[in-house]
Amino acid sequence: MDQPAEIIAWLQRWKEGDESAAEELVRHLFPVISKIVRLHLPRREQEEDLIQEILMKTFSRLHQYKGDAPLTHWVSRLALTTCLDRLRAQKIRPELRWADLSTEDQETFGASWLGSSAPSAAGAIQARDLVEKILSTLSPEDRSLVLMIDLEGQSLQEISDNTGWGISKIKMRLFRARAQLRKTMQKLEEHP
Amino acid sequence: MNMNEDEKWHSLLARSVPAFVGETEPPYGFTTAILARLAERESKQMEKIGLRAFFAALAVLAITTAVTLDLHFQSRGELEPGVRSLIQMENVPVS
Numbered sequence: 109m110d111q112p113a114e115i116i117a118w119l120q121r122w123k124e125g126d127e128s129a130a131e132e133l134v135r136h137l138f139p140v141i142s143k144i145v146r147l148h149l150p151r152r153e154q155e156e157d158l159i160q161e162i163l164m165k166t167f168s169r170l171h172q173y174k175g176d177a178p179l180t181h182w183v184s185r186l187a188l189t190t191c192l193d194r195l196r197a198q199k200i201r202p203e204l205r206w207a208d209l210s211t212e213d214q215e216t217f218g219a220s221w222l223g224s225s226a227p228s229a230a231g232a233i234q235a236r237d238l239v240e241k242i243l244s245t246l247s248p249e250d251r252s253l254v255l256m257i258d259l260e261g262q263s264l265q266e267i268s269d270n271t272g273w274g275i276s277k278i279k280m281r282l283f284r285a286r287a288q289l290r291k292t293m294q295k296l297e298e299h300p
Numbered sequence: 301m302n303m304n305e306d307e308k309w310h311s312l313l314a315r316s317v318p319a320f321v322g323e324t325e326p327p328y329g330f331t332t333a334i335l336a337r338l339a340e341r342e343s344k345q346m347e348k349i350g351l352r353a354f355f356a357a358l359a360v361l362a363i364t365t366a367v368t369l370d371l372h373f374q375s376r377g378e379l380e381p382g383v384r385s386l387i388q389m390e391n392v393p394v395s
Contacts, residue, residue, distance in 0.1 A: 130338060134331045143322030156327065163334050168341070217312070227315045235312055236319035242312075258313055259320060293305045 111178050119179070122170065134163060140180050141187045147259065148191035148252050150198055158194070162187045184270055188252070195248030204245050204292050206299030213238045217296060245292050250285035253278065 115136065121129035141162050145155055166183055173182055201208075209217065216231070216238045227235060243251045256262045256270075264275050273281075 127335060127339075130335060131331055134334050135326065138326040138330070139322060139324045141322075142324075146322040147320055156330065160330075160334060160337070164337060164341075167338055216315075219315075227318075229318065232316055232318040235316035239312060239316045242309075255320075258310065259317065289309060290305060293309060297305070297308075 111175065115179050116175075119170070119173075119175075130167065133167075137163065137166065137180070137183050140183055144184060144187040145191060147255050148188060148195070150191065150194040153194060158190070162190050165190065181270070185272070188270060192248050192252060195251065198244075198248075200247060201241075201244045203295065204241055206296055209238070209241070209296070213241065242289065242292055242296075246285050246288055249273075250281050250288070253281050254285050254289065257282065 114132075118129045118132045118136070122133060138159070141159050142155075145158050145162070149155055149158065162183075165186060169186070173179065206214070212234050216234045219231075243254065246254065253267065256267050262270075264278050267273065267278055268275055271278075
């Protein structure tokens, strides 16, 4: 296990009731959780609230952490599970039609033909909104899987380690997700 | 996906990448808020433990009282052997 010595020290101090160790742990874990929440954030959820919830969960379950994997892996899994639970509570959109898109979404969809030239910050947010809408036709697990592969470039093995899903299950999910994405993209392209 | 759809999807994703990048530093006051919630949770836990201990002590007290009273009432009708024999002696008519 590759656990930095400072983390071991923080955990030890936290168990002994040292509040400053908790502060160090929050600072260390924040970017890890923020990255996952930003990627898998259920729509309309407040990002900061969700990060707080995950951190509170982390501290309340810290006694269960055995230290057989790096703390960041353990926390990443907890964060992903929390996000997936939230996503499951949301309704999956059966299909996305051109009429469901706002004017901005439609413009972004048209602009995506222009290639991946660096967009403005607002353009990136707009593109993200559209990506979210397209992904809302997938199940929470399929949605997260597509983002982990297409956006983060994670390998199947890495995803398996982070989620606990088997490789064959991941491949099956990916196949199904790609088919659904294809259907949605085709429908949007064929708009009248 | 055919080539065009695949390219379009990845192009759209590539445009959205900056919006998916997480924060590296917690916002101002975030850490303090977490520490406050942790302290609050800890004090609530201590409060819970204290309440449980109080009710447990109350239960022990109630049980002890019940047992003591029960023993008391059970033995109320009984007389000490010496007293009983004294009464018996008094009841013996003197000729």
